[in-house]
Amino acid sequence: MTAVYSSKVDLQAREKALKILYEKFREVLKSIMDGNPPKLVIKKRTLSNTVYDPEKKLLLLGDATFERSFLDLREARKFMQTLLMASIIYESLTNGEYPTIRDLYYRGKHTIRYRKLPSKAIGEENTWEEQSESDSVIRDIEVFTNVLREEMLILSKEKGKVVGELKIRSGDDVIDLSKMGHGAYAIEPTPDLIEFVDVNAEFVLVIEKDAVFQQLHRIGFWKKYRAILVTSAGQPDRATRRFVRRLNEELKLPVYVISDSDPYGYYIYSVFKTGSITLSYESERLATPQARFLGVMMTDIFGSDKLRKKPYLTEEERKNFIIKAKERDIKRAKELREYPWFKSDRWQLEIDEFLTRKVKLEIEALAGKGLKFLSDRYIPEKIEVGDWIV
Amino acid sequence: MTAVEEGFKAISPAEFFYKNKELAGFSNPARALYQTIRELIENSLDATENYGILPTVKVSIRELEKIPEGGYYEVVVEDNGVGIPPKYVPQAFAQLLFSSKYVLRQSRGMFGLGAKMAVLYAQITTGQPADVIVAPIKSKHIYSFKLKIDIKENKPVILSFSVTSNLHGKHGTLVRLVTLGDWSRAKQRIYEYIKRTAIIAPYAEIGFRDPEGNYILFERVIDKLPPPAREILPHPHGVDIETLKDIIRAKASKPIVETLKESFQGVGETTARRILEEAKIDPGKKSGELTDMEVEVLVKTMKNFKDVKPPRADYLSYLGNEIITAGLNKVFEPEFVYATTRKPSVYEGHAFIVEVGLAYGGKVPLVEKPLVLRYANKIPLLYDEGSDVVIKVLNESIDFSVYEIEFPAPLVILTHICSTKIPYKGVGKEAVADVPEIEKELENAIRDSLRELRSYILRKRKEMEEIEKAVTIAKYIPEVANSLSKIYKVDPREISVKLLEILNSRLKTFKIDDLSNVVV
Structure with a gap:
């Protein structure tokens, strides 16, 4: 799916998106290297944080945020998924690709094999099961980076x-x-x-x-x-x-x-x-x-x-x-x-x-x-x- | 002090006991075989540990002939005990009620009678004499006897006697009997008895060869012996009319004040005189001249006399934490073991000590209610569980859910009551009566142990949760590291190591040494 040719606007969009992704996730790497638990602070995408702005007459995201910390049991998997998705998007931007959200789903989906303790039984878990899971972290990345998927050259099946x-x-x-x-x-x-x-x-x-x-x-x-x-x-x-x-x-x-x-x-x-x-x-x-x-x-x-x-x-x-x-x-x-x-x-x-x-x-x-x-x-x-x- | 210095005395005819053999547990061939084994093993343990010797007991049962009601069996029990001096052997094994009297000592055998009953029963059912071989400690000789009991006269009959040199400095006793038994019906009982004995006596080595040729060895796992049981005079609060009559009969010519001083603990000149004064008995009156009326008043007065020290407990032989936990560990290999020994307490003038041990988890089988191992004076109590005070306490006073225990659970509860007088319920001597003082001590000891278990369970649950948490997070580390390395061109291994460090630093009870322990 490597593009042999890209228009100028595409190239500009890619560079901009790459730069923002690089900046936004650098905090995570820095945390880890400093020995601190890594986390992402993301605006909540919940009904309760959806605000109707009567002035603008728009449904907008409120200011409430949540912490997605890697050491939080409930968030660890999502944290992993978010970073996995970020790296896939980053790579496809670098490679000049135009993945669909379905492509991203398949590209990131693989099995993690691990040992349960203390039984040492082998457990298996997929990085994500349904596309709804990978779609959800794409939305989180859009909110976290304030860059929309279109600006990251991610295509979705359009019917308009x-x-x-x-x-x-x-x-x-x-x-x-x-x-x-x-x-x-x-x-x-x-x-x-x-x-x-x-x-x-x-x-x-x-x-x-x-x-x-x-x-x-x-x-x-x-x-x-x-x-x-x-x-x-x-x-x-x-x-x-x-x-x-x-x-x-x-x-x-x-x-x-x-x-x-x-x-x-x-x-x-x-x-x-x-x-x-x-x-x-x-x-x-x-x-x-x-x-x-x-x-x-x-x-x-x-x-x-x-x-x-x-x-x-x-x-x-x-x-x-x-x-x-x-x-x-x-x-x-x-x-x-x-x-x-x-x-x-x-x-x-x-x-x-x-x-x-x-x-x-x-x-x-x-x-x-x-x-x-x-x-x-x-x-x-x-x-x-x-x-x-x- | 050795067994022979305790003032042995012949009292009652062997015939009486033969006619009442149920009383001593010889009611049928199966029961008799079990009782024979039991009495001989208990004698062996008493002859070793009470003298500071780590017991080694070898037991074998061999089937000689099958008959409709069971079979004829050769029973051999050998120990490394002190060995009775040869001159006392005939009485010790072939004359009933040859035993110490009027002093109390916590011991396994109840009347000093068991071994003799076994000999008597063997003789009656098979006509065979008992072989007894003794090597007293430090003796240069080994003495072998063939003995029978003259039932009518209650006298030992020595069929043969020989002496050989004790070349290897051995000591101990070997008893060989040929007796009527029923192995197939006694098998389970005998095994259970030996196993339970091995639990409470982990300082003993017990080997057992059964008639089917199976051999089982319970090895010694601890070199510590319980403190030896010592003799003690009865306490005035624990006296009864019969005992007092026996005492004054034995000391008939002594003034009663002297008899009291010599025969009871905690009673000196002053106390003896005050008791007699209260009972309105002349202290100088000869003991043998007390009327029945006076004896009755004296017993009542002694029982209620306040100004006397409580019964001493320092002569009781309790097991202690180390021995109980060693025994439970040895047989059950649990993950949690705990034992507690209560302070001595008193009921009706008798000192007693309650001990409780718990084994949980590990190889302890899952059970619908706790597996209860009851002991009294180091004897396993196998039957009549339902009417025992321990079961009453467990059923009526203990709510296991309070201690985070949900059945089925892998739980063993060991209880040990030691006393100079165990208040048995009924003649079977398999259940302890619900004396309030004992009940209270049991309840406290069980609660105390269960509280320890509860904190263990909670701690363990926390640990399990933490392990689970650690794995949940750790399994994602390589994924996170790889993702970051793709964006920032950093070695993913370096990120992984850091992440694991961060994770470990947040774990309290568990660490992941290496990521390869979790990630496959």
Whole structure:
């Protein structure tokens, strides 16, 4: 996997990451050589240390830290894993590689054989068992070094796609995102290394569902409405979130998000907007606080007397398209209702409506009513009248 | 003082004992074989350790003929004891109740009777005489006897007698009997008895050859003997009517005040006179002339007389920490052993000492309740465990969980009660009665020992936890060292050595000498 060629931005990123890793872990070596128990002081990545910053409207990592000491029985294994992972990342940076997190998992996984005392029986233990273990120490290293994995040239499998009138430079190539045919540009794992060259668009539309994205792409929605069309294909990955953030921040384009009308869909929107609980340490770079939730709203389906809003669906259509909510949907909605970033009146109204009606609706159902309804009425009309939630 | 100077005296007919052989433990062939072995071994131990000789006892049982009720066996027990002077041998082995009287001494045999019962039983069941060979200490000769008992007359009959030169300066006694027994039914008992004897007498070497040709040798593991049991006069608080009558009969012509002075410990001229004054008896009255009424009043007065020193205990033969732990170590190879000897205490005018030993872990088998080894005056008590005071204390007063012991556990509890008079329960003499004073001493000694065990268990548990911790961390050292060496180009071995040093410096009870002990 040794790269025979690296672009200049890559090389710079590598050198920067190597230097920080070298500096940050030197404390550990020094401790050992001085005869002191080595330890790492890392910010806690727990729900309790995840803070919603109402000013920035972001989910951020708090200031609470914990000590991962090698001599602490509960932390010894994690300490070993953290150093093992650091050395693997360091080596792959030196070698000019682009490992995925799965690669790192395999590269570090091996068996430690040891003798139990006093029985002297042989014990075996893997450096890590599941990829979740190695992923977890990657996150710890990101927090400890304050360098994101993308900046360490670690790739993850990205599924985000984009089309629209946008020219970018990726590596040494300039790519025109309006000339992708029926396909789309796959957002690269290191979106920070992308350079925006030229843009002609008025807004960004993020579609949770890949199928609906493709439908809108084929009927030329982005051309007609001068949009940049993005899909996260489900839960958004880091690259997609970072890319959307850059579109908003650097190109000053408003971002609209469309997801299913259920608590999971709402949460996907909030991940774009405020960040996720597990990756709160990256929110400042990944979240788009200005992102607008366009739909699908409960009030789109049923209308609202309070908002003086008429429903987009008839009684008959509702019968065909809506699905009964499951027990876990209800439970999730009740959790969502308590998150500070869902505490606005507008969101409480939507969630309460969901809890009252106990039904959900997928975006595909709106496309099912007619693709034209979705592309030429529902979306443009809602943007036009400003029927979105921030 | 040797056995022969104790004033032997013939009292009671052999016939009585034969008719009441259950009393002495000869009720059936199996029991008789066991009892024969036991009596002879106990005589041998008394004849050695009480005279400062480290015992070497050789025991063999050979089957001569099988018969429906068992078999005829030749039993030989040989020791390196003082050896009875030849002129006393016939009485000592072939005349019942030839024994010292009116003085007390802690000894294994109860009446000085056991060996004679064995001889008598052998004679009755097989018609064979007993062979007794003695070599008294420093004697130039060895004396061999063939003896029988004239049952009607209770007199020894010497069938043959010979003298040979003691060329090698040997000393000791050999007894050979041919007797009715039942090895297959006595086997387990006899082995258990010998094993338990070996535990409490680790200063003895005991060899045993059984009728099946097996040989087992319990080697001597300690050269220290318990202090010898010495004779002591009875204490006034421990007197009873029969004993007092025996005493005044023996000293009939002496004034009672002299008899009291001569016959009881702690009683001098003043005390004797005060006792008699309280009992309203003329001190000058001849002992033999006391009426039954006066004897009764005198006993009562003596028992309740306050102003007398408590019974002396310095003549008791206790084992002490060293011997008990040596015995437990030898037989059980435990990882923890502890023994405690309580200060002497008194019940009903008799001094006693309680000792307790514990063995835990190691090769001690796991048991659902503690394996209890009971001893009284160094004799193992094998039966009637359920009614013994030790079991009562263990069942009613000891909560093992308080001492961090959860059963099944590898735990042996040894108890030893020594006294001039062991308060046995029933005629079997296998269980000690629950006398409150003894119960209290046992409880204290057991608790004291268990507290020691508890701190050992806790210490050990801590150590185990620390070892576990050390391994948990140490196994990652090479991984951490390699990882750092990849970034900083430092020799990973150097980092490993440092890390191990840091780890060891934080361990209190355990160190890892070399990483290769943990990392494979």
